[in-house]
Amino acid sequence: METINIIDAPKHVGETVRIGVWLTDKRSSGKIAFLQLRDGTAFFQGILLKNKVSEEIFEMARHDLRQEASFWVTGEIHEDERSKFGYEIQIADIELIGDSNDYPIGNKEHGVDFLMDHRHLWLRSSKPQAMMKIRDRVIRATYEFFGKEGFTKIDPPILTGNAPEGTTNLFHTEYFEQDAYLSQSGQLYEEAGALALNKVYSFGPVFRAEKSKTRRHLIEFWMIEPEMAFMTQEESLEVQERYVAYLVQSVLDDCKRELETLGRDPESLVPFTKLPYPRISYDKAIEMLQAADFDIEWGADFGSPEETYLAGEFNQPVFILNYPKAIKPFYMKNHPTRDDVYVCADLLAPEGYGEIIGGSERETDYETLLQAVKDAGLDPKVYEWYLDLRKYGTVPHSGFGLGLERFLTWITKTDHVRETIPFPRLLNRLYP
Numbered sequence: 291m292e293t294i295n296i297i298d299a300p301k302h303v304g305e306t307v308r309i310g311v312w313l314t315d316k317r318s319s320g321k322i323a324f325l326q327l328r329d330g331t332a333f334f335q336g337i338l339l340k341n342k343v344s345e346e347i348f349e350m351a352r353h354d355l356r357q358e359a360s361f362w363v364t365g366e367i368h369e370d371e372r373s374k375f376g377y378e379i380q381i382a383d384i385e386l387i388g389d390s391n392d393y394p395i396g397n398k399e400h401g402v403d404f405l406m407d408h409r410h411l412w413l414r415s416s417k418p419q420a421m422m423k424i425r426d427r428v429i430r431a432t433y434e435f436f437g438k439e440g441f442t443k444i445d446p447p448i449l450t451g452n453a454p455e456g457t458t459n460l461f462h463t464e465y466f467e468q469d470a471y472l473s474q475s476g477q478l479y480e481e482a483g484a485l486a487l488n489k490v491y492s493f494g495p496v497f498r499a500e501k502s503k504t505r506r507h508l509i510e511f512w513m514i515e516p517e518m519a520f521m522t523q524e525e526s527l528e529v530q531e532r533y534v535a536y537l538v539q540s541v542l543d544d545c546k547r548e549l550e551t552l553g554r555d556p557e558s559l560v561p562f563t564k565l566p567y568p569r570i571s572y573d574k575a576i577e578m579l580q581a582a583d584f585d586i587e588w589g590a591d592f593g594s595p596e597e598t599y600l601a602g603e604f605n606q607p608v609f610i611l612n613y614p615k616a617i618k619p620f621y622m623k624n625h626p627t628r629d630d631v632y633v634c635a636d637l638l639a640p641e642g643y644g645e646i647i648g649g650s651e652r653e654t655d656y657e658t659l660l661q662a663v664k665d666a667g668l669d670p671k672v673y674e675w676y677l678d679l680r681k682y683g684t685v686p687h688s689g690f691g692l693g694l695e696r697f698l699t700w701i702t703k704t705d706h707v708r709e710t711i712p713f714p715r716l717l718n719r720l721y722p
Contacts, residue, residue: 291306291307291308291364292305292307292308293310294306294307294308294309295329295330295331295332296309296311296327296328296329296331296332296333296334296375297331297332297377298695299332299334299375299377300330300376303367303368303369303400304366304368304369305367305422306364306366306382307364307365307366307367307379308363308364309327309329309363309379309497310334310360310361310362310363311327311328311329311360311361311362311363311389312327312328312329312359312360312414312587313326313327313356313357313358313359313360313390314326314327314328314333314357314358314397314414314415314416315357315397316351316352316355316696318351318352320339320340321339321340321341322337322338322339322340323337323338323340323348323352323533323675324336324337325337325338325349325351325355326365326446327363327379328414328416328419328534331350331417333373333375333416334370334373334375334377334378334379335370335373335379336363336378336379336380337378337379337381338351338381339380340354342380342382343381343382343383347381347383347384348429348609349382350386351381351384351506354391354398354701355384356389356391356393357384357385357390357393357396357397358390358393358411358414359388359390360386360388360390361384361385361386361387361388362384362385363379363381363383363384363385364382364383364384364385365379365381365382365383365692366380367379367381368380372615374547374550375547376420377623381624381710382684386640388432393411394408394411395408395411395412395414395415396587399579402706404715406625406708406719407721407722408720408722409712409713409714410713411661413712414715417551417552417709418456418550418709420545420547420548420549420551420552421548421552421698421702421704421709422708422712423545423548424541424545424548424549424552424698424701424702425698425710425711427540427541427697428537428541428694428697428701429493429543429694430538430540431536431540431541431681432493432514432533432537434536434540434603435532435536435537436491436516436533437488439529440488440489441489441491441516442467442482442483442487442488442489442490443490443491443492443493444476444479444480444490444491444560445476445492445494446473446476446479447473447479448470448472448473448494449463449465449467449470449471449473450470450471450472450473451470451471451672452668452672452673452676453468453471453474453668458501458583459474459498459499459500460472460497460498461497461499462475463549464560468701472496472497473495473496473545474496474497474498475496475513475515475516475691476492476494476496476513476515477515477621477689477691478621478676480492480515480516480517480689481652481676481679481687481689482675482676482679482697483517483687484517484518484519484687485519485679485683485684485687487702488518489516489517489518489519490516490517491515491516491517491695492513492514492515492537493512493514493515494512494513494614495510495511495512495513496510496511496512496513497509497510498511501717502694502717503717504594505699505705505706505707506594506643506644506696506699506707507707508695508707508708508711508715508716509716509717510715511693511694511696511707511711512693512694512695512711513691513692513693514689514692514694515689515690515692516533516689516690517687517688518687518688518689519685519686519687519689520685520686520687521686521688522651522686522688523623523633523634523635523649523650523688524687525687526649526651526689526690527569527609527635527649529535529690530565530609530637530639530647530649530690530692531565531566531607531609531637532565533692534562534567534607534637534647534692534697535562535563535564535565537697537701538559538562538701539563541701542556542559542563547704552702552703552704554701554703554704558703559701561605562606562607562640562701566607567606567607567608567637568604568606568610569608569609569635570600570603570608570609570610570611571586571610571612572610572611572612572613572614572631573612574602575596575610576588578603579596579599579600579601579602582599584596584599588619589613589614589616589617591613591617592610594642595643597638597645598642598644600638601639601640601641601642601643601644602640602642602659603640604640605640606640607637607638607639607646608637608638608640609635609636609637609638610635610637611634611640612625612628612631612632612633612634613631613632613634613636613722614630614631614632615630615631615632618632618634618650619666620659620662620663620665620666620668621650621651621652621653621659622634622650622651622653623650623651623654624658631693632650633650633651634648634649634650634651635647635648635649635650636649637649637694638699639697641700641701641703643696643700644696645696646692646696646697646700647690647692648690648691649688649689649690649691650688650689650690651686651687651688652687652688652689653680654680654684654685654686654687656680656681656684657678659677660677663677664676674690694710695710695711698710
């Protein structure tokens, strides 16, 4: 008799198999009991017929098995057209592994704070499991995409002595007798990598000490940050849209059941795989907002209402090009014909999910970059290594960053970013 996972049930119809499972729910009616089972790969139903099992097993299933009890189940796999999964198991035997008493998350509505306090257990439920499987698919698709595109993965440090965008929103720590910070971005190190290896990317945790409680922000999240030598901003935009479309298509190909579990119609994602994505300038975006009676002037950054409106004017993600210098970081390249904007872009997701990518061409002139560091109130000595990149064989180069959790929130149509990461770190949450 073969031991299998639930997800492999379609390959074993008519066979007797053994599966390690947990109980998510149950009900019984006279001479039949229905057990809702999961094993981490999928959910399906187990059926016990009183006349097909021992009295001891039937009574244990009806009265003694509690929610989240673990056990080995033995039985025959059948097709089940009534279920979304399409298969079930007719149980012949149960072997209890671990009992479960007073499981705190019942099959009823719970408040978000309660569920987050029990996140270590809530992950067992169907929606969190679906989200983690989609997250895993996006991570694997990231490695696939950049591998096919000829990138090399390099890993920047998490403890740094400098910051790409100033130290205001960074976590400070002491590194023996020096000041250090938890990384806000690996980008500066990725630039060094690109000048060594041509096309590189990093994928790791970053930290923002922002006292924000919005549904779009986490304190700790995961960033994918590619950097490309000999590449202009326009060429970078093409990489960005191909990458996003590849991620969306990968989820459509492999995670339709999970999308449906989360309430996202897979067909609604299909338009996001069509390229190219539209592009408008920051100037044009301001005109559109003002025409729609938004109280905004040129030079202001966009908040959630502005981003939602702009993205809502298109059926796809939209690039906003060339933002004012005052609202963007120091390392971006000066525009060739204007002194008030950088050569940069943000990619806004439709449906009210805001910015999912920020990127730019990087400044390559040593003196210009040095002055930008000073103008940002940063210590040039700390950035000497970064400035060296402009002294020894500088080349045009561009890069971008995609926040994994923000992307997942969008493609799963989830209300809050906290549900896209296993254990979210929020302003008021360090537990569990």
